[in-house]
Structure formats: C-alpha cells, structure tokens
Amino acid sequence: MARMIRPLANLYEQLRRLPGIGSKTAMRLAYHIIDMPAEDVRQLAAALHGAKESIHYCRCCYNLTDGDLCEICSDSSRDRFTICVVEQPQDIAAMERSRGYRGLYHVLHGVLSPLDGIGPENLRIRELFQRLQRESISEIIIATNSDVEGEATAAYLAQLLKPVGIRVSRIAHGLPVGGDLEYADEVTLSRALENRREM
Amino acid sequence: MARMIRPLANLYEQLRRLPGIGSKTAMRLAYHIIDMPAEDVRQLAAALHGAKESIHYCRCCYNLTDGDLCEICSDSSRDRFTICVVEQPQDIAAMERSRGYRGLYHVLHGVLSPLDGIGPENLRIRELFQRLQRESISEIIIATNSDVEGEATAAYLAQLLKPVGIRVSRIAHGLPVGGDLEYADEVTLSRALENRREM
Numbered sequence: 001m002a003r004m005i006r007p008l009a010n011l012y013e014q015l016r017r018l019p020g021i022g023s024k025t026a027m028r029l030a031y032h033i034i035d036m037p038a039e040d041v042r043q044l045a046a047a048l049h050g051a052k053e054s055i056h057y058c059r060c061c062y063n064l065t066d067g068d069l070c071e072i073c074s075d076s077s078r079d080r081f082t083i084c085v086v087e088q089p090q091d092i093a094a095m096e097r098s099r100g101y102r103g104l105y106h107v108l109h110g111v112l113s114p115l116d117g118i119g120p121e122n123l124r125i126r127e128l129f130q131r132l133q134r135e136s137i138s139e140i141i142i143a144t145n146s147d148v149e150g151e152a153t154a155a156y157l158a159q160l161l162k163p164v165g166i167r168v169s170r171i172a173h174g175l176p177v178g179g180d181l182e183y184a185d186e187v188t189l190s191r192a193l194e195n196r197r198e199m
Numbered sequence: 200m201a202r203m204i205r206p207l208a209n210l211y212e213q214l215r216r217l218p219g220i221g222s223k224t225a226m227r228l229a230y231h232i233i234d235m236p237a238e239d240v241r242q243l244a245a246a247l248h249g250a251k252e253s254i255h256y257c258r259c260c261y262n263l264t265d266g267d268l269c270e271i272c273s274d275s276s277r278d279r280f281t282i283c284v285v286e287q288p289q290d291i292a293a294m295e296r297s298r299g300y301r302g303l304y305h306v307l308h309g310v311l312s313p314l315d316g317i318g319p320e321n322l323r324i325r326e327l328f329q330r331l332q333r334e335s336i337s338e339i340i341i342a343t344n345s346d347v348e349g350e351a352t353a354a355y356l357a358q359l360l361k362p363v364g365i366r367v368s369r370i371a372h373g374l375p376v377g378g379d380l381e382y383a384d385e386v387t388l389s390r391a392l393e394n395r396r397e398m
Contacts, residue, residue, distance in 0.1 A: 004292070005265050011250040014243045019231050020224060031289050032218050033247060034254050034263065041251040044213045045244040048232060051210040052240040055233050064233065066204050090230050093203070 008034065060131065062107040062124050064089045072096075072105060079103040081138040085128065085157065087111055087145060095143065103141075106131065111149040112156055120156065128157075132164060139167040146173055207233065259330065261306040261323050263288045271295075271304060278302040280337040284327065284356065286310055286344060294342065302340075305330065310348040311355055319355065331363060338366040345372055 004012065008030055015026040033041060057063070058070035061083075065071070072078060072092070082103030086092055092105050108123040131137070142157055144150035154170055161168045174192035175184055184192070203211065207229055214225040232240060256262070257269035260282075264270070271277060271291070281302030285291055291304050307322040330336070341356055343349035353369055360367045373391035374383055383391070 005254065005263060005270070007246075007250040007253045007265055008263065011246040014246040017239075018228055020227060025219060027289070027292075028219065029217055030250065031287070034250055036251070038251055040216075041247055045247045047206075047210040047213040048240055048244045048247075051206040051229065051233055052235070052237055054206045055204065064204060064207065066206055071204070088230070090226070093226075 057107075061105050062089075062109060062127065063092055063105055081136065082141065083128075083131070083137055083139075084141045084143050086143050087150065087153075091143065101141075108144070108153070111144060111153040113149050123153075125157070125160070129160075129164075132166065137166060139169060141169050141171060143171045256306075256308075260304050261288075261308060261326065262291055262304055280335065281340065282327075282330070282336055282338075283340045283342050285342050286349065286352075290342065300340075302338075307343070307352070310343060310352040312348050322352075324356070324359070328359075328363075331365065336365060338368060340368050340370065342370045 011033065012026050012030045015021055015029050016023060018026075021029070033044075036044075054066045055064050056066075058065045058068075058073055060069055060073045063070040063072060067074075079102045083106050084095060084101060084103055085106045085108060086095065087108055087110065089107055092107065095101050095105070106124065106128050108125065108128075110118055110123050112118060112120065112123070140157075140161055142154040144153045158168045158170070172195055173188065174195055175181065175188065181189070210232065211225050211229045214220055214228050215222060217225075220228070232243075235243075253265045254263050255265075257264045257267075257272055259268055259272045262269040262271060266273075278301045282305050283294060283300060283302055284305045284307060285294065286307055286309065288306055291306065294300050294304070305323065305327050307324065307327075309317055309322050311317060311319065311322070339356075339360055341353040343353050357367050357369070371394055372387065373394055374380065374387065380388070
C-alpha cells in the first residue's frame, strides 16, 4: 500500500492537532491547501505568524491586543468603575456582541481546576487585586461560565473580594430568551425559579 | 462595541476561507492559535509552505508526489497493464486503503461539469491517451464518483476509449457491505438488482 508522501503527512499531522479537526477534516484541508494558489497559502501562513507575533495581553486587563493597552481599556468613553471578570478573551467578544455592558473587563485566563493542577496562582487573580488598589472600582461582575469550575471560581473570587468592600455580583442564570420551559433542564429551571424577580 | 484587533481578524478571515470551516470554528481556531506555543505555530506555517512548495503532480499519472514519479508509478511490483481512472488524488488514497487494487492510476483532476465550464480539455484526458500510446495497457477501470458528473464523465471516457480496443470497465454499484436493505435508497437498490451476479 502506498504511504502518504512526507510533506502531505506532515501537513496532515499539524492540522490534526488543532481542536475540533478530526482526521477526515484534516485530510480534506490538507488536500485543499495543496490545491490552493501559492499566494493564498503564503497569506494563510503569514496570518498565522502575524497573529502569533503581534498579539499579546493588555497590560491592564489581560485581554488580547496588538498594542500596549487593549481597545476597551484605552476607550475613555467606557464606565471605569465596573470590572467584568471573564475566563477567556473570547468571552469579552461575546459580552461586547450583547451590547449590554459598557464597563471594563478582567481576563482570568482560566478557571480553578484542581484536577488539572490549576490553582489561584495560575490565574490573573493577583493582577485583579492590584487593579483594585490602583483604580477606583465600585462593582465587580463575575461572568465565568456556568459549569462546575466556573461556579467554583466565582465563589472563590466572591469570598476573596467581599472583605475589600466592593460590590460583587454574578451574572444571572435562568431560562434562555426564547427558550421553551418544556425543554429546559431541571437545574436551569430551578435556578430560574430561585432567581425570580417581581414584575 | 470593540472591534476585533487586526491580526486576529486577519487570521480569522484566512481560516474562514478554508472548506468546512464556519465562522464559529474559524474563531475558535484563531483563539487557539494565539494561545499555542510560538514554536508550534512556526511548525504549522512551515508545514503549509512545505506541502505547497514540494508537492506537485506525478508526470505520468498526475497523482501527488514530491519527486518526479509518484510512489505507485515507480513501484515495479505493481501490475502495469491496468489503469484505474479517478477524479482526485485523494481517491487514490481511498482505493489504496481498500487493498483491493494492484495496478496503476490516472488522475483526471476533476469531472465534466458544463455548468461550471469544465469540459474535456480541462481534465487530464489527453494525457491518458498519451499514456495508452506509450504503455501497454490492457484494461481501464473507471472509478469516478457515482454522482451525475462522475457518471457522465465515465460514459464520456468509455465512449472515447472503446475505439482504442482496450477493455473498459466501471467499478460496481450496489448495496454497501453491511448495508441494510430497508434503508437503501431506491436508485442504489435498483442498481444492485440490475448488477446481480449468479451465485
């Protein structure tokens, strides 16, 4: 049986390592890339290099940026008294799409996960407290994910932040907008009941 | 609302152009690549360049190769009297995985598709006839796909090849091995009946 030729096998293996790219997709992509015009391949490779080399963390909130401060930290029109704590830079993108928030952010770059050996010292928690000393923050909104690790991290942060005397809140959990009661899972439904508001 | 920073947007757009990569996957991949160690990103980019630069078509059968002749054409242990005609190099990989074929191949690099403006002159058909003059071929197996374009291309090739006096065959169509009669589509089932063999 014919083996895969070396450069093709190499490309396949590299693509295969990307998240969500299975062996069939990696193979299809590899063949597609070989068929692409050389200029397009050059641009794709340049985009990889460019993103890796020029993107780093904002020195204030640890969002991604190609400058010194990220776009949000350097935007003087934003509410500078509120910090929304998220797990990952992509969570900021999601929050911004909602257009419901005008304050600042702080990216933890992970969640507490003892099983994976990730403790508080691996997250940007110390940097958050340094910000609280420098900036005059009145509220911290904890917007970690709603899974076990996200909830544990939120609880841990709330416990640390309470003594500082800053208002700490957690984003609401409940029925998604447009969601059907019939198909909601029990935990979401009981959270939605618990957090009911007077009308 | 914060825009995506330029190098990230650029990477996203490049990934988005790949087949089967939707906007969510492109975004997830872009964030993943930014998080990857610089050395891994360099290797991925090098694999792209390497594959594109060193892979070209075998001068005999138009399979992919990084040499002059592909591995199959230069393998003296293969049956040199049979050519299996396929649409794409990846079809050779599929045939080889089946381990059911020991002859040579010829890659058309496409199928007849008048709607897309692809006629016989855009396929490697002339090159196939040149091979027939050079080599002593006794059978041509047409293994184009079983869709409308694949069938039309097979019929066209068979018509061209008949006068040459070479045996022309088409791979069989029928019920997939392990397939359930109950769930087979009508066309496949009627082809399976038509092509029934005595036991």
